[in-house]
Amino acid sequence: LIGREKEIERMVNILGRKNKNNPLLVGDPGVGKTALVTGLAQRINSGDVPNSLFRKKIMNLDVAQLIAGTSFRGEFESRLKEIIKEAKENKNVILFIDEIHNI
Known part of the structure; x- marks a missing residue:
């Protein structure tokens, strides 16, 4: 760049x-x-x-895909928490959340 x-x-x-x-x-x-x-x-x-x-690896979190198909209350939050937990456990991951303002 x-x-x-x-x-x-x-x-x-x-x-x-x-x-x-x-x-x-x-x-x-x-x-x-x-x-x-x-x-x-x-x-x-x-x-x-x-x-x-x-x-390190950069993992791109697609917010639209994460939201897609969530029909139950708390399902999106549960998915997001699981992804963050996995990223924390793997010390070689940098989590990139594009369009974070959509959350």
Whole structure:
């Protein structure tokens, strides 16, 4: 990503922290938030990250699919909790929730 290296580096620094290591990308539609995550994935794949991020996998949570088919009260919340639990248990996963404002 040309011209977005600073933002990607900031994400790398935040993700490498021991605490408060959850970056939140906020902006209008189409400004490149998802592209920044793609840039981060490229850096991880190329090994151009600190050891704390080496071999991490970015898991994209599709909110629309998560909501689809939920007809019972609490079913969506249950699904989301299970996914977050699995992501916490697997220390090599970075959970990416695009369109989080739809939750």
